[in-house]
Amino acid sequence: MFSKTCKYAIRAVIFIAHKSADGSRVGIKEIAKGIDSPEHFIAKILQDLGKRGLVQSLKGPNGGFYLDEVSKKHTLADVVEAIDGDGIFTGCALGLKQCSEIKPCPLHSKFKTIREQLQIMLGSVTVENFNDELNAGISYLRRN
Amino acid sequence: MFSKTCKYAIRAVIFIAHKSADGSRVGIKEIAKGIDSPEHFIAKILQDLGKRGLVQSLKGPNGGFYLDEVSKKHTLADVVEAIDGDGIFTGCALGLKQCSEIKPCPLHSKFKTIREQLQIMLGSVTVENFNDELNAGISYLRRN
């Protein structure tokens, strides 16, 4: 469904939202451990998300990643689109470039519904929406 | 959503169902052209689907691929599962192996609905279900 890169990205932004909710920053090592990802790989991903303004960071002691007021309100759809592009929301299920309402692939209409639901779902939750349940230990971002 | 291999596979079986509905066989070259795929690559995929009993084939003159009565009734879910496995139906959206009802990832419950709908949708159409609309030129398997 999502690329591995995208899965790491989603887990990371939710983790950062959670850990930096108190105004502090969270380092790359803690993030990597907290979401079970390769440290250097998630570093690259966050670098990319940083350039796109989806996460913020500061170098040096007490530095790390955090989210400003705008970033906290970004939806998971924003994250997915930043990493994987909008193919999952708009592309043809069978990979046909010219597939559209007028020249639909056999699955077109049936798939449309599902894609839309996915987009609505991902568009309706912000990265900080999970803070409470993570605090309460109701959901998890790693094997734990 | 699906791997490229899986997209080719779905297109191919629908194409074969369509072209062999009259009892004839359809060659690999015609299939490759008919679904816009690399010839040797789709050959490999069909070889695999053949071993799994999802398509039938005959070598030699007048040979080619076709579907027996059982294969015609296979659903697209069967094809997807044969190629990509059941990860898309059962796996965690965030790639967490231990994600489950008792240790859910943040997206678990919201995703469940969508995965189920996808499975129901793909499980409710057989590969031959599209023959009529393909004949009528209402849907397409290549740029055309």
Added chain:
DNA sequence: TTAATAAAAGATATTTTTATCTTTTATTTT
């Protein structure tokens, strides 16, 4: 029973994705 046809099988190549390692730059603290 030979030639032609077409898929199966095996080997290799290319591209993309995922992962790692090293060096540089920015920031803070002493």
Added chain:
DNA sequence: AAAATAAAAGATAAAAATATCTTTTATTAA
């Protein structure tokens, strides 16, 4: 200012997915 910290950037490597090429086997038709 110097030392320590931590991300940014750049380079390289490994693995997986996608694609191509060649040889073999089965089948048919002449």
